[in-house]
Amino acid sequence: MPARNHEQWMATPEYPAGDWVDSRVYSDPEIHEQEIEKIFKKVWIPVCHESELPKPYDFRTTTIAHEPIVVCRGPDDKVRAFLNVCAHRGMLIERRPSGSFLEGQPSGNPKRMTCMFHAWQYDMKGNCVYIAREKEGYQDRICKEQMGLRRLRCEVRFGGFVWVSLNDKVEALEDWCGEAFAELRKRIDPEPLEVFHYHKAILPTNYKLWHDTNSELYHDYLHYHNRVTGFDEAYFARKAYGHPNGHVTFSSYEPSYDEYEGFESRGASSFPNTPPDGWFLVDLFPGMNFNLRGSAFRVDIQTPLGPDKVMIEFRGLGLKSDTPEVRQARIDHHNTIWGPFGRNLHEDLLAVSVQTTAMQNAADPRRILQARHEDNRIHDEIGLRHFYHEWGRWMDRDPSAPDKPFEGAGAVVAAE
Ligand code: FES
């Protein structure tokens, strides 16, 4: 068929609905708001790593689904999460991105979270321990014992990540993501890990487009590095698997790093139980990515900010026990591919940002293909079909006709 006229361009494709999605899932503000309510408020989100809170009273702040969160380590060494919102008049309690509560704030005591507004204070378990002029103002009607923070489900698991959920009734973390982590956790659980790299980017794209790039490796055509170090028989034999709850993994594979000038094998500093240069990848629904390339472990955590805006936090991790030499090797291996000036990362960032310019909300809906079927091998788009089947279920929207309810297209759970 020659180039198509408008009617032909807009015609419903004849191939199965699960093999394409409507681009409005990436651009419609109403769909975005529903994703926040129906998905991000309900699931487990890895918000940071335990090594970023090494000492009692260390804290980090973040948001999940527009809700401000504070995560802190108590004197009992336990990590807890709370809504970062004062019980008095809704003020954000802690405004810094990270730090320690060991030192007092100007209007509060050491070892307390102090609200700057009227000086209410909370301890590391979220108890309200001080209300300024409590009796004078509230007599016996309100007391600090009733004014604790909103506590959140919080667990430290799977390589030491701090997982938080806004949903008190969320299923057990092990059930939510355990199967998808079965292979990776053999490498990240034996020894404590440590974050050595952190940067974040606010990108003009939809969070799913970023997740998509991590779930389909057909786009290795974008990466000169991956074409040179891969694209051999073992590369094309690598398989993708769909797991319960929309998660996707890829079987391991060993790129030939020394095929690329200036790169070297990472075998000398591979993670525990990892073949030299072995590569393991977990794409966790709805938008987190865990990527171990032999010696360096990268984790992307996404916070959607709008239909065409997302914050991505990138972390690089090594083993806490690293010698300075090994740590430097990991940093080099990480940064040369994934650092802000690395070989691959900016290519992915550019692709998803430019992709978004071509599917703005006012544009005609595009049919975005995910129709490659190659026996679940690396360029098969099973990862995308698997994700959108789960997305349709949570949203009760058909990904290829998002104004219609979900009817099950694209069901491809295919773990082996
Ligand atoms: S709003 Fe926090 S003390 Fe008043």
Ligand SMILES: [Fe+2]
């Ligand atoms: Fe990529």
